Amino acid sequence: MSKILKTxxxxxxxxxxHSHSTAIHNAASHxxxxxIVEVDCDIIQxxxxxxxxxxxxxxxxVYNTSLIEEISKNFDKRSTKLIxxxxxxxxxxxxxxxxxxxxxxxxVPGHDKVAKDVELVPFEIVYEMARxxxxxxxxxxxxxxxxxxxxxxxILPPPPTESSTTILNHIxxxxxxxxxxxxxxxxxxxYNSWLTYARAAKDICKEQNIRLFAPPARALTSDGYLQxxxxxxxxxxxxxxxxxxxxxxxxxxxxxNT
Amino acid sequence: MKHPYETLPDEAYWRRAVAAPAMTExxxxxxxxxxxxxxxxxxxxxxxxxxxxxxxxxQNGFTYLVTETAHPIVPSxxxxxxxxxVYTARYGNLYTSRQFLQLLRRAYGFFQAEDMxxxxxxxxxxxxxxxxxxxGFSSRExxxxxxxxxxxxxxQAVENLDVMVFTLGLTECWIDRASGTVFPLCPGVSGGxxxxxxxVFHNLSSTEVIADMLEAIDFIRYRNAxxxxxxxxxxxxxxxxxxxxxxxxxxxxxxxVLRVAxxxxxxLRENVEYFPxxxxxxxxxxxxxxxxxxxxxxxxxxxxxxxxxxxxxxxAVEVSRKPIAPSLGRQDHDSVLADASEMVRVICEEEALGKxxxx
Numbered sequence: 104m105s106k107i108l109k110t111x112x113x114x115x116x117x118x119x120x121h122s123h124s125t126a127i128h129n130a131a132s133h134x135x136x137x138x139i140v141e142v143d144c145d146i147i148q149x150x151x152x153x154x155x156x157x158x159x160x161x162x163x164x165v166y167n168t169s170l171i172e173e174i175s176k177n178f179d180k181r182s183t184k185l186i187x188x189x190x191x192x193x194x195x196x197x198x199x200x201x202x203x204x205x206x207x208x209x210x211v212p213g214h215d216k217v218a219k220d221v222e223l224v225p226f227e228i229v230y231e232m233a234r235x236x237x238x239x240x241x242x243x244x245x246x247x248x249x250x251x252x253x254x255x256x257x258i259l260p261p262p263p264t265e266s267s268t269t270i271l272n273h274i275x276x277x278x279x280x281x282x283x284x285x286x287x288x289x290x291x292x293x294y295n296s297w298l299t300y301a302r303a304a305k306d307i308c309k310e311q312n313i314r315l316f317a318p319p320a321r322a323l324t325s326d327g328y329l330q331x332x333x334x335x336x337x338x339x340x341x342x343x344x345x346x347x348x349x350x351x352x353x354x355x356x357x358x359x360n361t
Numbered sequence: 362m363k364h365p366y367e368t369l370p371d372e373a374y375w376r377r378a379v380a381a382p383a384m385t386e387x388x389x390x391x392x393x394x395x396x397x398x399x400x401x402x403x404x405x406x407x408x409x410x411x412x413x414x415x416x417x418x419x420q421n422g423f424t425y426l427v428t429e430t431a432h433p434i435v436p437s438x439x440x441x442x443x444x445x446x447v448y449t450a451r452y453g454n455l456y457t458s459r460q461f462l463q464l465l466r467r468a469y470g471f472f473q474a475e476d477m478x479x480x481x482x483x484x485x486x487x488x489x490x491x492x493x494x495x496x497g498f499s500s501r502e503x504x505x506x507x508x509x510x511x512x513x514x515x516x517q518a519v520e521n522l523d524v525m526v527f528t529l530g531l532t533e534c535w536i537d538r539a540s541g542t543v544f545p546l547c548p549g550v551s552g553g554x555x556x557x558x559x560x561v562f563h564n565l566s567s568t569e570v571i572a573d574m575l576e577a578i579d580f581i582r583y584r585n586a587x588x589x590x591x592x593x594x595x596x597x598x599x600x601x602x603x604x605x606x607x608x609x610x611x612x613x614x615x616x617x618v619l620r621v622a623x624x625x626x627x628x629l630r631e632n633v634e635y636f637p638x639x640x641x642x643x644x645x646x647x648x649x650x651x652x653x654x655x656x657x658x659x660x661x662x663x664x665x666x667x668x669x670x671x672x673x674x675x676x677a678v679e680v681s682r683k684p685i686a687p688s689l690g691r692q693d694h695d696s697v698l699a700d701a702s703e704m705v706r707v708i709c710e711e712e713a714l715g716k717x718x719x720x
Binding site for chain 2: 198202211215222225231232
């Protein structure tokens with residue numbers, strides 16, 4: 104981290120989310136252990152434990168009561184200042200590798216770079232898919248905010264790496280078949296998918312008055328990809344990226360942080 | 362010597378063919394020149410009534426040709442909302458023969474009006490298929506790219522279809538004076554802006570419909586010599602007319618022109634058949650029972666009768682008849698309203714005219 108961060112009060116950050124939580128939590132733990140910050144960081148990892156924490160019942164969205172209890176207990180345990188929700192975030196990546204040979208791209212408004220000779224899926228469709236996926240999950244943020252009377256924010260996942268090789272190597276580690284099928288896939292296709300999902304998340308947050316933390320500008324290349332030294336794999340940021348997000352959070356929410 | 366009427370079959374006599382049989386048993390279909398096999402690739406197009414044909418073909422195991430399918434990542438409810446699979450390609454309703462011909466010509470680069478884009482608020486509407494996306498396209502670039510992709514799918518359909526079922530819907534249309542482009546909807550109704558110096562109303566004559574359709578058939582056969590055609594006329598009345606005539610008269614004119622055209626086209630080209638969905642729905646034998654309470658929408662029972670006969674005569678398939686509510690009829694509004702939910706959902710740009718006028 105470029106600057107030393109401390110807080111005068113021993114306050115706590117709680118991270119509730121999926122795989123993108125890990126980098127932020129690991130960074131926060133390191134910084135605390137090394138005495139660089141005094142902010143405690145707890146994590147409730149949803150992946151595996153709460154695979155589907157939000158359901159629609161009689162037209163209303165209800166949240167998993169065990170999860171709500173766990174968040175409440177964690178909140179009460181320390182004087183938690185902030186709950187950050189890096190919910191889901193890799194859907195944009197997963198839809199780029201469907202079980203088909205039909206590669207696609209999306210022409211995002213204001214960003215009309217698309218791969219040549221691949222099928223275009225209308226932006227509005229993918230945007231709707233993203234909205235449908237995120238809407239019921241992101242709604243947990245204002246729910247928790249009201250229930251616990253605390254600050255809560257949504258953390259947008261980082262964009263992909265610009266390196267198509269890194270992406271394909273990551274895929275090959277999971278499945279050689281898929282890697283072969285998508286050998287010509289470009290990082291641009293993933294980026295357009297990320298942009299579409301990011302736009303849906305931003306719009307939902309705006310509609311529900313939720314504060315959204317976008318990936319730090321300094322973490323991105325001039326074309327908007329994740330900087331190479333911040334890349335964990337094709338879809339996740341590494342601990343250095345996590346530290347940047349963490350720094351942004353404490354800059355905004357924790358006073359006396361120098 | 363016997364006079365000719367003495368040897369005519371039952372189907373030639375009104376009482377025996379129309380008045381006497383039970384409503385659901387009336388069968389006005391002449392033996393077709395060809396059959397449709399289950400492996401024949403059937404393309405569909407035309408006015409909104411044509412949508413029923415695709416649905417029933419799929420349900421009965423026929424090969425419905427779709428060359429512009431939704432990408433597999435798209436869930437089915439969104440694919441439906443964005444009009445994938447409604448027709449063979451995502452062209453929306455082709456109400457007029459001129460629209461159909463221009464689509465074919467545009468697909469092969471013979472009709473250039475590609476800068477044609479409408480706006481609605483900050484959205485971009487494709488005037489050739491104004492309701493293909495619920496809220497239009499996000500950008501001009503995306504619209505043009507999607508249009509190019511769509512026209513490629515039209516070419517693929519032209520070159521691969523075995524049978525094209527085309528439903529003639531309307532004769533009234535709006536034309537862009539400068540380019541000659543025919544729109545499915547009047548500019549300004551669902552995007553764009555109406556300009557009386559630029560947009561002109563035209564009511565196609567039977568001569569024009571015949572010429573358009575013959576050119577369209579020849580155009581397809583030039584690229585796909587074995588293509589066969591089934592023509593139908595939509596029984597759905599006009600929702601509104603700009604002809605200056607009362608809508609009932611305008612509807613009669615329009616449907617009469619299309620019916621005459623279909624007959625003449627069939628006589629002028631081999632392997633073109635007429636299928637009487639118009640007669641099955643509008644025939645007096647059913648006393649209006651196949652129309653919904655708006656006297657315009659076709660009830661599922663009517664579609665069922667049409668498709669039962671279509672499959673019998675073209676597919677050699679007997680489909681069992683669905684039971685009909687005993688109280689069918691236009692007098693019984695309660696039961697018709699109760700059955701409204703059974704009405705088939707069809708995507709109809711023309712509906713926008715009604716909505717536009719009501720507001």
